[in-house]
Amino acid sequence: MDSPVExxxxxxxxxxxxxAYDGTGFQGWAKQPGLRTVQGELxxxxxxxxSRFGRGPILTVAGRTxxxxxxxxxxxxxxxxxxxxxxxxxxxxxxxxxxDSSPEARAARLGRxxxxxxxxxxxxxxxxxxxxxxxxxxxxxxxxxxxxYRIADKRAPRNPLLRNQTLWYPAELDVDAMxxxxxxxxxxxxxxxYCKPRExxxxxxxxxxxxxxxxxxxxxxxxxxxxxxxxxxxxALTGACVAVGEGKLKAGRAVDLLRARERTAEFKVLPAKGLxxxxxxxxxxxxxxLRAEQTRARRDAxxxxxxxxxSAAPA
Amino acid sequence: MDSPVExxxxxxxxxxxxxAYDGTGFQGWAKQPGLRTVQGELxxxxxxxxSRFGRGPILTVAGRTxxxxxxxxxxxxxxxxxxxxxxxxxxxxxxxxxxDSSPEARAARLGRxxxxxxxxxxxxxxxxxxxxxxxxxxxxxxxxxxxxYRIADKRAPRNPLLRNQTLWYPAELDVDAMxxxxxxxxxxxxxxxYCKPRExxxxxxxxxxxxxxxxxxxxxxxxxxxxxxxxxxxxALTGACVAVGEGKLKAGRAVDLLRARERTAEFKVLPAKGLxxxxxxxxxxxxxxLRAEQTRARRDAxxxxxxxxxSAAPA
Numbered sequence: 195m196d197s198p199v200e201x202x203x204x205x206x207x208x209x210x211x212x213x214a215y216d217g218t219g220f221q222g223w224a225k226q227p228g229l230r231t232v233q234g235e236l237x238x239x240x241x242x243x244x245s246r247f248g249r250g251p252i253l254t255v256a257g258r259t260x261x262x263x264x265x266x267x268x269x270x271x272x273x274x275x276x277x278x279x280x281x282x283x284x285x286x287x288x289x290x291x292x293x294d295s296s297p298e299a300r301a302a303r304l305g306r307x308x309x310x311x312x313x314x315x316x317x318x319x320x321x322x323x324x325x326x327x328x329x330x331x332x333x334x335x336x337x338x339x340x341x342x343y344r345i346a347d348k349r350a351p352r353n354p355l356l357r358n359q360t361l362w363y364p365a366e367l368d369v370d371a372m373x374x375x376x377x378x379x380x381x382x383x384x385x386x387x388y389c390k391p392r393e394x395x396x397x398x399x400x401x402x403x404x405x406x407x408x409x410x411x412x413x414x415x416x417x418x419x420x421x422x423x424x425x426x427x428x429x430a431l432t433g434a435c436v437a438v439g440e441g442k443l444k445a446g447r448a449v450d451l452l453r454a455r456e457r458t459a460e461f462k463v464l465p466a467k468g469l470x471x472x473x474x475x476x477x478x479x480x481x482x483x484l485r486a487e488q489t490r491a492r493r494d495a496x497x498x499x500x501x502x503x504x505s506a507a508p509a
Numbered sequence: 510m511d512s513p514v515e516x517x518x519x520x521x522x523x524x525x526x527x528x529a530y531d532g533t534g535f536q537g538w539a540k541q542p543g544l545r546t547v548q549g550e551l552x553x554x555x556x557x558x559x560s561r562f563g564r565g566p567i568l569t570v571a572g573r574t575x576x577x578x579x580x581x582x583x584x585x586x587x588x589x590x591x592x593x594x595x596x597x598x599x600x601x602x603x604x605x606x607x608x609d610s611s612p613e614a615r616a617a618r619l620g621r622x623x624x625x626x627x628x629x630x631x632x633x634x635x636x637x638x639x640x641x642x643x644x645x646x647x648x649x650x651x652x653x654x655x656x657x658y659r660i661a662d663k664r665a666p667r668n669p670l671l672r673n674q675t676l677w678y679p680a681e682l683d684v685d686a687m688x689x690x691x692x693x694x695x696x697x698x699x700x701x702x703y704c705k706p707r708e709x710x711x712x713x714x715x716x717x718x719x720x721x722x723x724x725x726x727x728x729x730x731x732x733x734x735x736x737x738x739x740x741x742x743x744x745a746l747t748g749a750c751v752a753v754g755e756g757k758l759k760a761g762r763a764v765d766l767l768r769a770r771e772r773t774a775e776f777k778v779l780p781a782k783g784l785x786x787x788x789x790x791x792x793x794x795x796x797x798x799l800r801a802e803q804t805r806a807r808r809d810a811x812x813x814x815x816x817x818x819x820s821a822a823p824a
Contacts, residue, residue: 216669264670316672354531355579355674355785357631470670 206273208330209301211236211253212322217264217466218358219317224258232259235318236270239311243304244278251278256332256474257339260426262466264359267321269474271332282307301325329483330476334490338402338475339423343416343432344468347439350412360413361468367439369406369414375438376404376416378449379431386455388431389424396496397424406435417472429464437461521588523645524616526551526568527637532579532781533673534632539573547574550633551585554626558619559593566593571647571789572654575741577781579674582636584789586647597622616640644798645791649805653717653790654738658731658747659783662754665727675728676783682729682754684721690753691719691731693764694746701770703746704739711811712739721750732787744779752776 213236221229225237233253241250256269282300284293293299305323329335344359346352348366379401386397403419416432434451437443443461451458477485528551536544540552548568556565571584597615599608608614620638644650659674661667663681694703694716701712718734731747749766752758758776766773792800 214667214669216672266668266670316677317669319667319669321666351636352529352634353581354529354632354634355581357531359670362631 205276207276207279207297207301208271208273208326209304210322210324210326210330210332211270211272211305211320213265213268213270214319214321215265215268216317216358217259217262217470220261222259222261222263223255223268232265232268232318236308236320239308240272242311243307244274244281246281247275247278254332256336257423257471259471260466262469264470266470266472267474268471269332269336269476271326271330297325327479327482329486330479331482331486332474334486334493335476335482336422336474336489337477337485338419338421339471340403340417340419340473340475341423341428342470342472343418343428343464344470345414345416345432345436345464346412347414350408350414353411353413356413358467359470361465363436365440367414367436368441369408369439371441371445372406372414372416372435372439375435375445375448376406376431378445379434379452380404383452384455385424385427385452387451387457388427388434390426390430390457392425394497395424399424399427401431404431419475426463428469429466430461432468433464434461436464520591522591522594522612522616523586523588523641524619525637525639525641525645525647526585526587526620526635528580528583528585529634529636530580530583531632531673532574532577532785535576537574537576537578538570538583547580547583547633551623551635554623555587557626558622559589559596561596562590562593569647571651572738572786574786575781577784579785581785581787582789583786584647584651584791586641586645612640642794642797644801645794646797646801647789649801649808650791650797651737651789651804652792652800653734653736654786655718655732655734655788655790656738656743657785657787658733658743658779659785660729660731660747660751660779661727662729665723665729668726668728671728673782674785676780678751680755682751683756684723684729684754686756686760687721687729687731687750687754690750690760690763691721691746693760694749694767695719698767699770700739700742700767702766702772703742703749705741705772707740709812710739714739714742716746719746734790741778743784744781745776747783748779749776751779 213232215232219230221231223232225231225233233255236253237250244250251272251274253270253272259265259268279300282303283295284303301324305320308320345361345363345367347363352362353360382398382400384398389397399420399422401418401420403417406414406416409415416435418428418431434443434448437460438445438448447460476482528547530547534545536546538547540546540548548570551568552565559565566587566589568585568587574580574583594615597618598610599618616639620635623635660676660678660682662678667677668675697713697715699713704712714735714737716733716735718732721729721731724730731750733743733746749758749763752775753760753763762775791797
């Protein structure tokens with residue numbers, strides 16, 4: 195697939211960034227004036243790296259995380275002008291070795307530059323920067339997102355070294371009952387009962403994987419995978435499981451709520467600290483462009499459908 | 510073994526405390542005026558719990574950790590007077606259940622009280638408080654201590670969520686060479702070359718276990734076990750391995766240094782952040798009293814021997 199696609203303007207080189215962060219010290223991913231956010235810190239660092247070229251480049255991300263949510267492997271892309279990309283030359287002189295000026299080496303160098311910027315402290319780390327395959331879009335090429343939620347219930351040890359990424363829960367939870375609930379929620383549904391509504395955004399999602407187990411220390415760990423998650427969906431789904439695990443909600447009721455398609459007070463949305471985005475899935479390099487086009491087309495159709503429904507609804 | 514032992518004065522109840530902490534925010538275990546230390550925080554909390562009874566009780570610990578060193582399962586003991594111990598009654602009223610006033614329940618209650626004290630934040634957690642077996646001494650009954658050191662070298666991912674407990678090392682390390690070194694250091698030796706000297710303290714120790722492996726993420730993890738460690742010994746032993754793993758020191762030289770019995774600049778003592786005390790070993794309950802007596806006797810003999818040697822030395 196060498197055909198040009200909408201998302202990759204000519205004269206620009208698109209790089210893929212893999213990023214890890216402890217969300218504790220950030221007001222989420224999305225840039226907000228006056229607040230410390232992951233996007234804000236990274237774009238400031240990009241602006242510093244490319245300060246000679248005027249306004250710094252902008253990031254597009256796979257999964258916008260909320261305040262306090264962590265990421266082990268978040269994915270973003272950035273488009274660099276030829277001049278910006280060409281500026282990523284080695285600063286190492288001499289030593290007998292000729293600096294590697296291949297596009298791959300230039301791309302890799304950006305990560306080291308970003309991690310070297312003073313503004314990036316050790317709670318945010320760029321694990322990898324590489325040339326993106328043709329047509330790649332960090333957001334629209336993604337086929338799935340995978341999140342993890344960690345809970346130390348009354349039975350599990352409380353480890354202060356992992357306190358930023360674990361919810362300490364004061365009751366004992368029944369992991370079997372939680373798994374019955376999780377299995378009941380799998381599949382293609384309208385997750386409106388488990389989403390914080392956003393104007394014009396669909397709440398129809400496919401939950402591909404959802405399971406709980408105790409790790410070797412006894413901590414309850416859930417992994418959830420879906421094509422995409424709507425706002426606060428992971429924390430609502432895990433919250434319903436916790437209510438079931440504590441005996442405060444029937445597993446069947448958690449599933450019936452899907453049909454109600456309305457938010458409820460029968461369970462609590464869990465705090466951000468236990469949540470981490472652990473992986474974003476993409477198709478093979480040859481397919482990423484096609485996937486991005488399909489996602490965009492589907493989104494446009496859904497927006498159209500929403501608009502049609504809204505205008506047909508009684509006032 | 511119901512015979513009274515020196516370490517457990519009559520009229521006092523000895524409790525064993527299991528404690529976990531993130532060492533980042535502490536100037537080590539030992540109480541120091543004006544500094545935040547683990548012992549200081551815990552003794553303040555004990556003083557609050559037992560404020561009615563005058564001066565609060567004092568802790569005796571298995572492994573005094575340095576500033577920045579973590580602990581997953583540190584062990585300490587505390588002696589409570591009959592009045593202090595009797596005060597550990599349930600504050601839960603009614604609910605139809607009679608509060609459990611057994612000694613075991615009272616002992617367990619102390620941990621909950623300590624964790625409830627505002628001064629203890631989530632970087633310090635008392636995992637368990639229980640009646641100590643007869644003759645138990647957190648320090649002198651211990652038969653071994655086990656530590657862990659974590660290094661993310663150039664090959665391993667840098668995880669911001671684990672940054673407080675992992676040394677980020679800028680070169681790639683050869684784990685096989687490090688294990689050759691570790692094996693060479695095993696056994697009973699005078700570890701003077703690997704200890705920060707302390708007046709009158711022996712540096713003869715038995716290193717029972719020392720091995721490196723990459724965990725499932727690629728991070729290098731060492732575990733070390735010895736009857737006891739002298740000051741900065743774990744960070745020196747691991748530092749020597751790192752020098753070997755980076756090709757800056759020969760494995761054989763690291764072992765030869767044992768014979769030199771002197772500190773050297775050929776390797777660096779590693780920073781505290783990668784280090785955690787993970788477990789303290791004790792014999793069966795029936796043996797803890799005997800073990801404490803033996804350790805005390807050995808220590809007294811060693812002190813005597815040191816004194817003899819010092820007075821026989823030429824001026």
